[in-house]
Amino acid sequence: MIIGIPKEIKNNENRVAITPAGVVSLVKEGHRVLVEAGAGLGSGFRDEEYEQAGAALVRDAAEVWSAAEMIMKVKEPLEKEYAYFRPGLLLFTYLHLAPEPALAAALQQKGVAAVAYETVTDGRSLPLLTPMSEVAGRMAVQLGAQFLQRNHGGQGILLSGVPGVSRGKVSIIGGGVVGTNAAKLAVGLGADVTIVDVSADRLRQLDDIFGTQIHTLMSNPFNIARAVAEADLLIGAVLIPGAKAPKLVTEEMVRSMKSGSVIVDVAIDQGGIVETIDRVTTHDHPVFEKHGVLHYSVANMPGAVPKTSTLALTNVTVPYALQIANKGLAAALRENSGLRDGLNIAGGAVTCEAVAKALGQPYVLAEEALSRTFVAR
């Protein structure tokens, strides 16, 4: 198979979908890898390293997209990339389609088969989302601590406190991978940490992991209101796989927060859980203020720590890319039901139930969509 790796074009997206090590693995199995020149620079990989690994360097993004049978990316294609879509193209990347109907429509209209990293499963977790959630959860506390500083617009508190002065309060809504990693950092800093989750089992596991270092609360409007009101730093970390994130933090709750408090809504890539967040921000302009509270809503947080993130991401994506490249998409999905859960769009249809529901479209089984002869509309 011919696999194309374009340079990411989202604001401050410095990750790349493959490392030279990944190229070696694919080339060893007889595949051709085309890498856009400069694609790896943000992550510390030079063009020559890709060439030495066996990739062919291509100067132009359009050429990578048109020559490749499978495009591997990190982030969802931006509008200017929609022009590269064509029937039969296979796209393997983060997509987050629930809040992106225009992207879903473009993929459907052009007959692209799109496998979304974030909905691939392995029976117990979301293996291609987990490493970036680990990164983003840890970053959420780092960034929150920074924006709580007065010189960054915050109320001017140190999360750890000091002897004789209270510790800062961190409330985390959603105790999965992002939430757990945020808690690790916040506890490490010495903050007073509360985690809210809707799963009693998950709350038990968190209690086993952290013991008395954290408070756990069942998710309901009353407890969320309480956790939000007392938070110096509020972290949004809820996920219902494939679906649009539920707006659990209302405007009234945000109004109850202290002036200069900070919200980091990591779940923004699925639309966000905070009612007052009406925009996705960028690493260039990461925060805006509403009701005296700083809101951070960057949808590609790990893009700012690419040397860590690219390695962590490609460690898990390349083995799946190999399955697709070695077997072809249909056989790879037939043999791996977890990978099949990643198929979001095929043959002009939506093939992930939660995504279809979020987009208000019919859900079509992967097998059926892949067997359809695509007719361009």
Ligand SMILES: NC(=O)C1=CN([C@@H]2O[C@H](COP(=O)(O)OP(=O)(O)OC[C@H]3O[C@@H](n4cnc5c(N)ncnc54)[C@H](O)[C@@H]3O)[C@@H](O)[C@H]2O)C=CC1
């Ligand atoms: N902004 C960014 O750059 C990044 C965003 N993310 C996003 O962060 C979000 C969280 O991801 P993960 O932690 O990996 O998901 P996860 O599936 O590990 O955890 C989600 C947690 O939310 C809980 N939950 C579901 N409904 C809830 C409710 N009503 N109240 C409270 N808790 C509820 C679940 O029980 C689960 O524990 C996702 O949207 C993910 O895509 C991940 C990485 C980077």
Ligand SMILES: CC(=O)C(=O)O
């Ligand atoms: C998960 C995701 O969208 C990201 O790492 O950017």
